Amino acid sequence: MSDRNQRIVALVLLAAGAAAALFELWADPVRGWADLLVCAFLFLSLALAGQVFLAIHYASSAGWWTAFRRVPEALMSLVPLAALPMLAVWLGRHSLYSWMRPGALESDPVLKVKSAYLNEPLFLFRMIAFLALWSLFSLLLRRASLAQDQEPGLVQHRRMVRLSAVFLVLFAITFSLASFDWLMSLQPRWTSTMFAIYMFAGLFQAGIAAIALAVARLSRRDLAGSITPGHLHDLGKLLFAFSIFWAYIWVCQYLLIWYGNLTEEIPYFAVRTRGAWLPLFALAPVLRWLVPFVVLLPRWTKRDPRSLAGIAGVVLAGSWLDLYMNVAPAVLPGPRLGPPELLIAAGFAALLWLAATRALASAPLLPRNDPFLGESLRHGA
Amino acid sequence: MSQLVAVFHDESRLLAAVRGAREQRVPILDVYTPYAIHGLDEALGLRGTRLPWVTLAGGFCGMAGAIALQVWCAVVDWPLDVGGKPAQSALAFLPITFEATILLGGLATAAAFFWRSALSPLAEPRPVAAGVTDDAMALVLKLDGTGPDERAALHELLRAAGAGEVREEDR
Incomplete structure (x- = not known):
């Protein structure tokens, strides 16, 4: 398919997704808002994962990744855009968050204690503050990176290192609180001390999958010759490692809650392991851990662009399902998977693809004047 | 020679x-x-290492041993009522099985490596060149x-x- 036809398909999918979302919000608001929350959070997670990936590599002075630095950078530059659907979720708050319904906080003694943190004005304040903070760092990092293309020297590189280190510290705190607000508070009486790291593990694994997918594709097109099998091999190792990390965190949360069997903790899993939810609940670890673990075990599957891209697609599908299983069972009586879910997810995927390719096209694909570029081009050669 | x-x-x-x-x-x-030199293995035409098979065998022994020990202790020999759960609650055995698999897999790998490389604390070092x-x-x-x-x-x-x-x- 030519680039032009791909754009047309993506625009059609985006329009279909938007139409499906609007129809679903009118026909069944709870289901519609649940679908939107899942996709908005996943979209924002992928953009933020690009930012975290970039920040970690700058903070640790990594040199292997510079040949495809523009890929995580393109994801990062979508953070301000990805903040908008997340802000839109505020409009559906009364369909999603039971604690926001009138009188809910006062009538429940447990929620009354939590209301010092869990109340509507503070929820909105945190949402705006976090999204603004992440967008600010996204803009500053992108500006420094583009400035480096124009001026030789280490000034912009050092600025990126400083910004990255500060961002990582702020991100760890703000993303934890955001995961409490937007997802954990869907069941307001429930708490899990593993939840923030569970959401971070999901964010980083999905982000590595998205980066691996894009780099595998670019390695056969515009970046052919710059991307070596060594780059793909290391991205495959990262995806393998963070699939295991996600599974480790998932089991830690499940095992401790199952073992403790406490009244305030167990409902989360009791709901998700009953009836029609159970197959979907069990499928998420299969897609996010079992399949990538088995497939990425041999050396060649990590170095082959096709197999690496295929497994990255499986992980991304698993990421959506995992988030769906965090949101939907909290607000819907049973799983409702159909064309609306598919179309809305496809619409977000098309929006991500359109915005990311636009960001990639707006700057040279190989960053100029980066002190690590030479090292990266020789990586694994 | x-x-x-x-x-x-x-x-x-x-x-x-x-x-x-x-x-x-x-x-x-x-x-x-x-230190490791990139490209040397390829230049020497070395075949792929067989060390992972030792790791697999060691890890399997660790897994089987840990499951056997826990099932024998907690189910066969002396069943205990823990939180009203059945004695055979396989999920509860997971952490120890996981750790024992890694421990024996790692120890077997290290032992096989030292044995094949003729390394030991008692061996007299005979560097081929200063x-x-x-x-x-x-x-x-x-x-x-x-x-x-x-x-x-x-x-x-x-x-x-x-x-x-x-x-x-x-x-």
Whole structure:
């Protein structure tokens, strides 16, 4: 398919997704808002994962990744855009968050204690503050990176290192609180001390999958010759490692809650392991851990662009399902998977693809004047 | 057994010498380097390591042993009521099974590596050349069955590749 036809398909999918979302919000608001929350959070997670990936590599002075630095950078530059659907979720708050319904906080003694943190004005304040903070760092990092293309020297590189280190510290705190607000508070009486790291593990694994997918594709097109099998091999190792990390965190949360069997903790899993939810609940670890673990075990599957891209697609599908299983069972009586879910997810995927390719096209694909570029081009050669 | 030791101080020269020796079909006994050198395995034409099979076997023993021990203790020999759960609650056995799998897999890998590399705390160190544990790299070629002319040609080849020191020795 030519680039032009791909754009047309993506625009059609985006329009279909938007139409499906609007129809679903009118026909069944709870289901519609649940679908939107899942996709908005996943979209924002992928953009933020690009930012975290970039920040970690700058903070640790990594040199292997510079040949495809523009890929995580393109994801990062979508953070301000990805903040908008997340802000839109505020409009559906009364369909999603039971604690926001009138009188809910006062009538429940447990929620009354939590209301010092869990109340509507503070929820909105945190949402705006976090999204603004992440967008600010996204803009500053992108500006420094583009400035480096124009001026030789280490000034912009050092600025990126400083910004990255500060961002990582702020991100760890703000993303934890955001995961409490937007997802954990869907069941307001429930708490899990593993939840923030569970959401971070999901964010980083999905982000590595998205980066691996894009780099595998670019390695056969515009970046052919710059991307070596060594780059793909290391991205495959990262995806393998963070699939295991996600599974480790998932089991830690499940095992401790199952073992403790406490009244305030167990409902989360009791709901998700009953009836029609159970197959979907069990499928998420299969897609996010079992399949990538088995497939990425041999050396060649990590170095082959096709197999690496295929497994990255499986992980991304698993990421959506995992988030769906965090949101939907909290607000819907049973799983409702159909064309609306598919179309809305496809619409977000098309929006991500359109915005990311636009960001990639707006700057040279190989960053100029980066002190690590030479090292990266020789990586694994 | 007589062998030829060539000492290098530069990765690329060592790699060139290895490729040259392989082109001339001189048997390479081993290469000693103080750190891993990218591309050396490929240049030497080494086959893939078989160490993962040892890891798998060790890990499997750890897994089977941990499950057997826990089932025997907690289900067969002395069932305990923990939080009203059935005695055979496989999920509760997961952490210990996981840890024992990794422990035995790791120990087996390390033991097999030390055994195959003839490394042990009691072994007397016999470095093939001074500095191979610091900043020098040594290429060791087999000399048995080579005539004087061939030996002279080998010396020439290694000198040309950039070896700092070339000497013959019997071990």
